[in-house]
Amino acid sequence: MPDGSVVPISEAAFRVGAEGSSDLLLCHPQVQEQHALLETRSGSLYLTALKGDPESITSQSFTWLNGSPLRPGVAYLLGTGAELEFGSTGSPCRVEFQQKDQENPMLGMLMKSMATNEEVRKQLEQN
Numbered sequence: 001m002p003d004g005s006v007v008p009i010s011e012a013a014f015r016v017g018a019e020g021s022s023d024l025l026l027c028h029p030q031v032q033e034q035h036a037l038l039e040t041r042s043g044s045l046y047l048t049a050l051k052g053d054p055e056s057i058t059s060q061s062f063t064w065l066n067g068s069p070l071r072p073g074v075a076y077l078l079g080t081g082a083e084l085e086f087g088s089t090g091s092p093c094r095v096e097f098q099q100k101d102q103e104n105p106m107l108g109m110l111m112k113s114m115a116t117n118e119e120v121r122k123q124l125e126q127n
Contacts, residue, residue: 009045014038016086017050028087030062035086039075046075047084062087 009023016024019033026035032051039046047070049061054073061072064085070076078084 009038009040012040026086030087036061036063036084038078045078047078048073048075064089 014023015034015037016022016026016031017033017035018026018028018031022034034050036050037048039048047063047065049063049070049072051063052059052061052072054071057071059072061070063070064083065076065078066083067085067089
């Protein structure tokens with residue numbers, strides 16, 4: 001994949017790997033057929049490394065987020081501008097993701113519980 005390429009994620013689940021049916025096909029000795037999964041949930045984007053043993057804390061996934069290795073089987077929340085690397089470090093893929101305009105129910109509940117000013121609380125409840 002050439003540097004600067006844009007790959008739209010149009011499905012709820014987007015597979016990264018060396019398998020021909022992957023949504024993002026990568027050819028690298030350390031990239032497995034089904035290497036990673038990008039998923040949208042409630043307007044947010046998550047990355048799960050599929051390579052490696054999720055039961056072992058020493059298992060390598062050959063997947064990095066902003067330079068940090070990921071544990072296999074754990075879903076990591078991605079923000080826009082996140083750098084993903086698959087197979088080896090040195091050629092990151094940058095994620096540009098626009099979060100959907102919808103309220104995050106957990107954030108709304110937290111904000112309402114923290115509001116001490118009655119006017120602020122009423123405004124939050126109206127939204």
